[in-house]
Amino acid sequence: MYRNKVKKMVVISISSLLALLLLASTALFIAGGWLQPRHYLQPWDKQYAKRFSDPRIRLVAYGLLAANGHNMQPWIIRLDRGNANVFYLYADADRMSPMADPDARQMMVTQGTFLEYVSVAGQALGYPATIDLFPDGTYDEQHLAQSMTAKPVAKITLGRAAAQKNPLFDAVYIPDTNRTAYRPTPLTSAQKGAFEALQATDVKTIVYDDQKSVNALGKIALDSAVIEAHTARVMKEAGAIFRANEYQKNQTRHGFSFEGQGTSGLKLYFMQGLITLLPFLNSSSAASDLMIQSTRTELAHTPAYAMILSASNSRSDQVRSGMVYSRLNLTASRLGLAVQPVSQALEEYPEMQKQYAAIHDKYAPDGQTIQMLVRVGTPTQNVPQSMRRDVMDLVRK
Ligand SMILES: Cc1cc2nc3c(=O)[nH]c(=O)nc-3n(C[C@H](O)[C@H](O)[C@H](O)COP(=O)(O)O)c2cc1C
Numbered sequence: 001m002y003r004n005k006v007k008k009m010v011v012i013s014i015s016s017l018l019a020l021l022l023l024a025s026t027a028l029f030i031a032g033g034w035l036q037p038r039h040y041l042q043p044w045d046k047q048y049a050k051r052f053s054d055p056r057i058r059l060v061a062y063g064l065l066a067a068n069g070h071n072m073q074p075w076i077i078r079l080d081r082g083n084a085n086v087f088y089l090y091a092d093a094d095r096m097s098p099m100a101d102p103d104a105r106q107m108m109v110t111q112g113t114f115l116e117y118v119s120v121a122g123q124a125l126g127y128p129a130t131i132d133l134f135p136d137g138t139y140d141e142q143h144l145a146q147s148m149t150a151k152p153v154a155k156i157t158l159g160r161a162a163a164q165k166n167p168l169f170d171a172v173y174i175p176d177t178n179r180t181a182y183r184p185t186p187l188t189s190a191q192k193g194a195f196e197a198l199q200a201t202d203v204k205t206i207v208y209d210d211q212k213s214v215n216a217l218g219k220i221a222l223d224s225a226v227i228e229a230h231t232a233r234v235m236k237e238a239g240a241i242f243r244a245n246e247y248q249k250n251q252t253r254h255g256f257s258f259e260g261q262g263t264s265g266l267k268l269y270f271m272q273g274l275i276t277l278l279p280f281l282n283s284s285s286a287a288s289d290l291m292i293q294s295t296r297t298e299l300a301h302t303p304a305y306a307m308i309l310s311a312s313n314s315r316s317d318q319v320r321s322g323m324v325y326s327r328l329n330l331t332a333s334r335l336g337l338a339v340q341p342v343s344q345a346l347e348e349y350p351e352m353q354k355q356y357a358a359i360h361d362k363y364a365p366d367g368q369t370i371q372m373l374v375r376v377g378t379p380t381q382n383v384p385q386s387m388r389r390d391v392m393d394l395v396r397k
Helices: 002-032 039-044 055-063 105-125 141-150 167-173 189-196 211-229 232-239 246-251 265-277 284-300 315-334 350-363
Strands: 075-079 086-091 129-133 154-158 203-208 304-310 338-341 369-377
Touching: 002 265, 039 246, 055 075, 055 086, 055 105, 055 154, 075 105, 086 105, 086 141, 105 129, 105 154, 105 167, 105 315, 105 369, 129 315, 167 315, 189 203, 189 315, 203 211, 203 315, 211 232, 211 284, 211 304, 211 350, 211 369, 232 284, 304 315, 315 338, 315 369, 350 369
Parallel strands: none
Antiparallel strands: 075 086, 086 154, 129 154, 203 304, 304 369, 338 369
């Protein structure tokens, strides 16, 4: 009798515990946004660009998929009212990242990444794009934000030609940035050659794949990430654009999210639920620790680095470097490789000055500027796509 009673109580306790666990995990998944529609991924749909009859908007919808600093998508489009083949790209001065990018250099590289996607898509769809940089002259650096608003980065004129099969175009749908570990497999000489062939006026690409250089660049990148992790205002800037759950990602379709770390599936909703219900888990010290930890893992699993250098550091050089970066990004995807920029040592804020000088002294003689430092390798894991805004948010009257 007594034994039966105990048995019954144990069964009841286990069932209550299970019910409680089920309730807690359901609450986590719901808070994380499980089953909510993912509007922020619409631009990645292969039918998305086709919805727009104006070929200019259609190409802008491809530009939107390009890699961009802090995923701020700082692009403004103005359609020429008098010429249906012309549109202008402006840098969106409200979308700068002044703490990490005080000189708005990455912001300009990001204009270039967009332009190259437009160009690749234009060629593939039969609208070859002629890109004229800074058609109204370069910026007034003393009044940079006003100047960005007043002067276009580029005038884009679309022609008409037969659509051309372009393997780079097929790669536009592959996520641009893979922050997971890469295999130790070295690059082949053909792969290295394909990257080093990527250049533009005053811009070139160099690949470092010997162990000594990989170790040296890895050390610079890690030391710089540690400095950044301890620079509170830079971390705060990045933290402020972290989107914790589906609701936030749909509301504000730019910035960072768990997808950026390669998280997907049920784990994504679980993590999002945790952070939403227990926001202290995302404290600034936790974010710093995570940044150092993940950078250490990424760099320890990197067989090669690519570097994009420009002869000077003019705004045009920065934009052209971005164009080369997009080409590098698409070339890597086409070759089954993945890339991730590691930009900290190249950033111009005071705490990073020593690192900036060290990497430039060693790798950029003769006054060149390193515009991008990028890990390259065979990924161990595919990663999900990241948020993108609606293309019509970019277009201004
Ligand atoms: C100029 C520039 C600098 C970047 N720097 C970094 C970086 O330091 N670390 C990183 O993980 N990703 C970096 N990225 C990648 C962006 O964060 C990424 O493109 C953006 O979040 C959108 O995600 P996606 O590329 O996966 O679509 C950089 C991209 C650009 C264009």
